[in-house]
Amino acid sequence: MQTRYDVIVVGAGHAGCEAAHAAARLGCRTLLLTIDLDKLAHMSCNPSIGGPAKGHLVREIDALGGLMGRITDRSAIQIRLLNESKGPAVQSLRAQCDKRLYARLMKETLERVPNLDLRQAMVERIAPPNADTQCFTVTTHTGWRYLAPAVILTTGTFLRGRAITGEAMWGAGRAGEAPAMALSEDLAALGFPLVRLKTGTPPRLAAATIDFSLTELQPGSDTPLSFGHYYPELGETIPPPEYHGPPAPIYPHPQLDGWRPQLPCYQVHTTPEFHAIIRENLHRAPLFSGIIEGVGPRYCPSIEDKIVRFADKERHGLFLEPEGWTTSEVYVQGCNTSLPEDVQWAMLRSIPALRNVELMRIGYAIEYDAVATGEITADMQTHRLRGLFFAGQINGTTGYEEAAAQGLMAGINAAHYVQGKPPVVLGRAEAYIGVLIDDLTTKEIREPYRMFTSRA
Numbered sequence: 001m002q003t004r005y006d007v008i009v010v011g012a013g014h015a016g017c018e019a020a021h022a023a024a025r026l027g028c029r030t031l032l033l034t035i036d037l038d039k040l041a042h043m044s045c046n047p048s049i050g051g052p053a054k055g056h057l058v059r060e061i062d063a064l065g066g067l068m069g070r071i072t073d074r075s076a077i078q079i080r081l082l083n084e085s086k087g088p089a090v091q092s093l094r095a096q097c098d099k100r101l102y103a104r105l106m107k108e109t110l111e112r113v114p115n116l117d118l119r120q121a122m123v124e125r126i127a128p129p130n131a132d133t134q135c136f137t138v139t140t141h142t143g144w145r146y147l148a149p150a151v152i153l154t155t156g157t158f159l160r161g162r163a164i165t166g167e168a169m170w171g172a173g174r175a176g177e178a179p180a181m182a183l184s185e186d187l188a189a190l191g192f193p194l195v196r197l198k199t200g201t202p203p204r205l206a207a208a209t210i211d212f213s214l215t216e217l218q219p220g221s222d223t224p225l226s227f228g229h230y231y232p233e234l235g236e237t238i239p240p241p242e243y244h245g246p247p248a249p250i251y252p253h254p255q256l257d258g259w260r261p262q263l264p265c266y267q268v269h270t271t272p273e274f275h276a277i278i279r280e281n282l283h284r285a286p287l288f289s290g291i292i293e294g295v296g297p298r299y300c301p302s303i304e305d306k307i308v309r310f311a312d313k314e315r316h317g318l319f320l321e322p323e324g325w326t327t328s329e330v331y332v333q334g335c336n337t338s339l340p341e342d343v344q345w346a347m348l349r350s351i352p353a354l355r356n357v358e359l360m361r362i363g364y365a366i367e368y369d370a371v372a373t374g375e376i377t378a379d380m381q382t383h384r385l386r387g388l389f390f391a392g393q394i395n396g397t398t399g400y401e402e403a404a405a406q407g408l409m410a411g412i413n414a415a416h417y418v419q420g421k422p423p424v425v426l427g428r429a430e431a432y433i434g435v436l437i438d439d440l441t442t443k444e445i446r447e448p449y450r451m452f453t454s455r456a
């Protein structure tokens, strides 16, 4: 069975959703294929959007008609302007989102876009155009084949993904999700050089087991802030954060007086005992024992890496960030780790506010295949196969915003390719998106790439 489209997008992460939306809105009959439709635009790690340089990308995505800013505004449980005391170039918005709500709103939005079909399927094979079809053929795990002159691959951390915690290793695109094993073979057979990269995520804690009275409060902004550009003259208003009833009583805090729509975050610090537990268990850390082969981001080190690299530092700040209004899971910002599970429990319980904490999910590292730099041109299309586009983590980047920005540009350019229009390329001097894509196409990327204002 075969079905024909103008543009096929493989993967519905942050890159894939923007790509499919852009291509469909530009008039292309578009198909978005993804392993799990309930995990669309899922935030694999921190449920937060924006921050230095990343916030700039989101506003550019919004200015170009993308979705990330608007969906963040509607799902933000807290929003703040960072670096307020510094110059405007480095001030940036950062929102803490309700993770489930963000994914739900993205799905609801995409379901309503004309020209766009959403299908749940694992893509196993990709074949280049032949004389008969003049189209790429994408084959799913059930053998169903889809054809299109343009295909955008946005497979994130799923290509030959392997999750690692301590001595335990298992095949995964993310915790609890199957990896995409077959597609890497086809990419390699088509001549694309693959590299192995790595990233990590911290444990998630049960809010009811945290003593919030021993934490420092990090409130959101009192001023209404938003990523989206809204036009009051057209009747548009900044949407207030969607409200799901009063915050659960698991978030009481002495400094909070009654109900407020934004949820606060909290800060705690590591202790000498925390550092000692990690040092005693370094021989069991996959990062140091040689189990992890992929290259990780230097600027986003795991907590074990920080303890080793900054041995003279007596404590590190950790932020406790709620994952949403309707869940009691709390993300521990600053505590990425792949240490064994028993070590994760022990180190966190050495922090006074976390003496009785329960871990709902453990931290882990993930290794995956990405395509080496130099394979795409400034319009996100590959040199080797015209009509094939890559966007997001597959290009060696890390971060939702970096992925969304690339997805948007790949979607626009795939549509233009199919319609015979010239590519849309933003220059370094025009946009942070231009800087990002220029770096990806002209520089060798040796570690997962994230955006900084200093790259401009």
Ligand SMILES: Cc1cc2nc3c(=O)[nH]c(=O)nc-3n(C[C@H](O)[C@H](O)[C@H](O)COP(=O)(O)OP(=O)(O)OC[C@H]3O[C@@H](n4cnc5c(N)ncnc54)[C@H](O)[C@@H]3O)c2cc1C
Residues within 6 Å of the ligand: 010, 011, 012, 013, 014, 015, 016, 033, 034, 035, 036, 039, 040, 041, 042, 043, 044, 045, 046, 121, 122, 123, 124, 154, 155, 156, 157, 158, 159, 173, 174, 180, 183, 199, 200, 201, 300, 364, 365, 366, 391, 392, 393, 394, 397, 398, 399, 400, 403, 404, 450
């Ligand atoms: C454990 C972990 C920790 C992370 N930590 C950080 C961090 O600290 N900081 C940071 O900035 N970023 C972090 N990230 C990275 C961040 O999640 C990604 O940068 C971002 O989500 C990339 O977006 P993407 O669209 O490229 O891919 P993803 O969001 O990974 O989405 C990929 C999509 O492709 C689909 N897919 C994959 N293969 C196939 C296939 N063969 N067929 C059909 N569908 C397919 C998947 O189902 C998924 O929907 C982390 C990711 C993970 C997994």
